[in-house]
Amino acid sequence: MEAVSRRSFLKITSIAAGSSLMLGFDMFNTAEAAGLDAVFAPNAYVTIDSKGLITLMAPNPEIGQGIKTALPMILAEELNVKWDSVYVEMAPLDPKYGSQTAGGSGAIRSRFKPIREAGATARVMLTTAAAQQWNVKEEECHAEDGYIIHKPSGKKASYGELVAKAAALPVPTNVTLKDPKDFKIIGTRIHNVDNQKIITGQPLYGIDTRREGMLFALVSRPPAFGKVYKSFDATETLKVTGVKNVVAAGGVVAVLATSTWAAKKGRDVLKVTWDDASPLENSLDHETAFTKMVNERTANPSRNDGDIDKALASGGKILEATYSVPNLSHANMEPINFFADVKDGKAELYGPTQVPSAMRSSVARALNIAPENVTIGMPRQGGGFGRKLRPDNGVEAALISQAAKAPVQLMWTREDDIQGDYYRPASMTKYKAVISSDNKLIGWHANSVVLTSGGALMPRGFPAAAIPNFRLDAQNLKSNIPTGPWRGPTANAAAFGDESFLDEIAVEMKKDPVALRLELLDLAKNQPVGQAGYDIDKFKSAIDLVVEMSKWGKNPQKNVYQGFAAYYSFSTYVAQVAEVTMVGNVPRVSKVYCAVNCGRVVNLSGAENQVQGAIVDGLSHALFSKITFDKGAAVQTNFHTYKFLKMADAPLDVVVQFVKTDEPPTGLGEPGLPPIAPAVANAIFAATGKRVRKMPFDLTTKSKDNA
Structure with a gap:
């Protein structure tokens, strides 16, 4: 068994009053565990409620790398519960989770130990609660399938029954992780938790977002790298059925409509004037320069x-x-998109990003508002591959929403994506x-x-x-x-x-x-x-x-x-x-x-x-x-x-x-x-x-x- 010091892993997120046990854990840092501030300064958390429902907040965006399936496997292993008894929620952007980036192949790498530690600590606290309730020795009790069992007497109590008592206990300074030779879940085959939803077309992605009063936005961008926006004429565009508005924002021109098709038809007849700002390059010249250099x-x-x-x-x-x-283009399966609703000095965004924290700060700068007034929701994403490490899609959506004074769903066509990539x-x-x-x-x-x-x-x-x-x-x-x-x-x-x-x-x-x-x-x-x-x-x-x-x-x-x-x-x-x-x-x-x-x-x-x-x-x-x-x-x-x-x-x-x-x-x-x-x-x-x-x-x- 692996002994783990509390100073390297655990903080208490909060202690719920009899209804749930919430355990937070330090994702990247090894902060000291002494003192009230350290106890209540978590980066992520797990909840177990009085009905025994175990919820894991998944801090990193799911971009197809399988963390919504793998992270609960890690937690379930240490809690000694079945994998499918752990409910997974995508965590909102919040400083308490630490870095929430999906990039550098780092999600499982960075979360493996902290989630094990959180699960092991919850298991130990639930075991202690049961032993105290039955007035028996702790070493005579063990966790199994969501229950704490007293082996000599056969008594057992569900995790939900023990939550209130466990929540009142002090956090142990040391816990012992499960010996890998005893793993029953980690290292096995479990199919993607979202498979059924994906193959049946249930809403999962940012592109599925629908809100009352929302308009769909397609954007006319510079036709070449080196050109910049000068002016537009929307006379013909505004005649297209379904088109509601045309706005210039952030160096692009957006057509807003009641459907993506109407927005596309409107964009097709939009007249935009572009200026040359820098030389227009071609690949043959690049190759010639490469050969010399x-x-x-x-x-x-x-x-x-x-x-x-x-x-x-x-x-x-x-x-x-x-x-x-x-x-090369990233050409993600899910085209670039983002929802934004900017009003009253605040911005609500929801969509695909690999860097929610950078997205929030970039949007805040673009709108000239405080970062705490920007909320970022993270749906499942249809691929990333580095493209969504750039915040341009969310910033663009926010600027368009601000200019149009309406909630918008920014949509990129495949042509927009391939011709406007990083x-x-x-x-x-x-x-x-x-x-x-x-x-x-x-x-x-x-x-x-x-x-x-x-x-x-x-x-x-x-x-x-x-x-x-x-x-x-x-x-x-x-x-x-x-x-x-x-x-x-x-x-x-x-x-x-x-x-x-x-x-x-x-x-x-x-x-x-x-x-x-x-x-x-x-x-x-x-x-x-x-x-x-x-x-x-x-x-x-x-x-x-x-x-x-x-x-x-x-x-x-x-x-x-x-x-x-x-x-x-x-x-x-x-x-x-x-x-x-x-x-x-x-x-x-x-x-x-x-x-x-x-x-x-x-x-x-x-x-x-x-x-x-x-x-x-x-x-x-x-x-x-x-x-x-x-x-x-x-x-x-x-x-x-x-x-x-x-x-x-x-x-x-x-x-x-x-x-x-x-x-x-x-x-x-x-x-x-x-x-x-x-x-x-x-x-x-x-x-x-x-x-x-x-x-x-x-x-x-x-x-x-x-x-």
């Missing part, structure tokens, strides 16, 4: 171990390759490797250029610390194209170049690609050069497992070619083997094996879904997706031009296994994505002898980039 070093490299110039001049074999990735930044990275005369990898240089913001290199990532002469140069190309986080930021670009280039190096060295990585990991562990930002043993555990799963190098099937890649992000280590078969002269991804070390798995069903979804998402973007710009505007408009994987293109099987470990959970929503592109690229090389160095992959034609 990757040959120019920076004054301050992001990492510089040893002497790369000396290695390059040593007479060893120099291998060079350039890898590039395009801009895109995954395009990047290009030029690699150089030096292989010594005795066949050792002695030098690595990567020079990366990224559009606008973000990165495509990880200074402390593998194979850093394993190569004696190692230099990374990172640059940004200034641009007015908005960019932002996209599923697995930095890693999604870095993995493609790093892991593909390592495969090239292995071929040049005539070494097995897996063996080369294991050799480098051993060097990083036993003879490190600088600091490694990765856990070598966890890395190797994932690699070893996928080798076993896929029968790496031992697959006897004809016309099946394997490619390997491994990467880490958000403290999770993922190794993948992609299998490619040739259909005519075209390679097709037929199967993917994936091994994951993400610490303890809470919900096996949800964990598998997260990883499989990440693989399919990553494969889709590797094969088909890109955003290009012409005269400042995104060329792609909808799914006919921003292409996604179709069922016919998907692997026939994606096999996922998890490394068994007692370590606490780490991130899972994103780490499965970065390795798939290089794994497939390396499999394509095994099948065709041609390197794929540019995404999206061109599998049907021969090009200078992919050849």
Whole structure:
């Protein structure tokens, strides 16, 4: 059993007068538990009422990562109740919950221990209450299925019956968590709690919001990045049946109507004049600039171990390759939307956001009101992937509501979404490797250029610390194209170049690609050069497992070619083997094996879904997706031009296994994505002898980039 001090976890939210026991717990901090203020300063809470109803307030937004299913599993495990006896509510935005962000694959990672502690404390207090009520020894009592049972006498009392007495008890300074070997719920398969509601179309999402007097708003935005609003003429728009108002707010023009269709028809005939504020860019110019900049070093490299110039001049074999990735849209399944009602100096908002606290402060600044006068409600969300880390949709809705003096439901069409995103930044990275005369990898240089913001290199990532002469140069190309986080930021670009280039190096060295990585990991562990930002043993555990799963190098099937890649992000280590078969002269991804070390798995069903979804998402973007710009505007408009994987293109099987470990959970929503592109690229090389160095992959034609 794991002993846990109160000083590291528990605070009392409040003590209800005989009706419910409310236990709060510190989500991120390890605040002292002494004194009245600490006791009544919680960040989140669990309630058990006199009827035995257990309610867990889920502090983080549910964006498809499964927290509404997994968090109650954690609580139920420590309370010794059935999973479905815990009722889950999405918590409103409130400082008492601490950070309520859904991003960085952090929800389960950050909540696992605090929720266990809260459940264990509730169980201990209920047990103490029962023992006192029966005048028996506490150690003779145990919790089981929502009851406290006195084993010698057979007496039992429900949690609800004990709430009033438990609420009056002092909080224990130490509680003992359940021994993981006794887990009955954590690590099992439980289907998504909202499955039935989702498949039957019940209201769950922000887009389902309906309020009395609400108008639907569609917005006319600048037709290109670099243009700004000047004026509008709504003469024809106001003639459209259902259109009620047209307002300019926040640099856009909104058409408000009684339905989304009426708003769209009104917007179609709206005349807006736009001014040029900055140059209108195009992707060809970006690529030209990238090509020049990757040959120019920076004054301050992001990492510089040893002497790369000396290695390059040593007479060893120099291998060079350039890898590039395009801009990408998030294209969430649920289009961007937000409800806002601004009146009397207050704002009520309800809709999809990954950062409710940042949304509140951004709305408050935009409206020039105090943050405490802004309320944010959080429905279930139809995807996030980093797009909803930006507060623009809520701010836009609030400004429109303020200008129109009406509650509004802001709606974005798919075209609005794809052409008005904060895109995954395009990047290009030029690699150089030096292989010594005795066949050792002695030098690595990567020079990366990224559009606008973000990165495509990880200074402390593998194979850093394993190569004696190692230099990374990172640059940004200034641009007015908005960019932002996209599923697995930095890693999604870095993995493609790093892991593909390592495969090239292995071929040049005539070494097995897996063996080369294991050799480098051993060097990083036993003879490190600088600091490694990765856990070598966890890395190797994932690699070893996928080798076993896929029968790496031992697959006897004809016309099946394997490619390997491994990467880490958000403290999770993922190794993948992609299998490619040739259909005519075209390679097709037929199967993917994936091994994951993400610490303890809470919900096996949800964990598998997260990883499989990440693989399919990553494969889709590797094969088909890109955003290009012409005269400042995104060329792609909808799914006919921003292409996604179709069922016919998907692997026939994606096999996922998890490394068994007692370590606490780490991130899972994103780490499965970065390795798939290089794994497939390396499999394509095994099948065709041609390197794929540019995404999206061109599998049907021969090009200078992919050849």
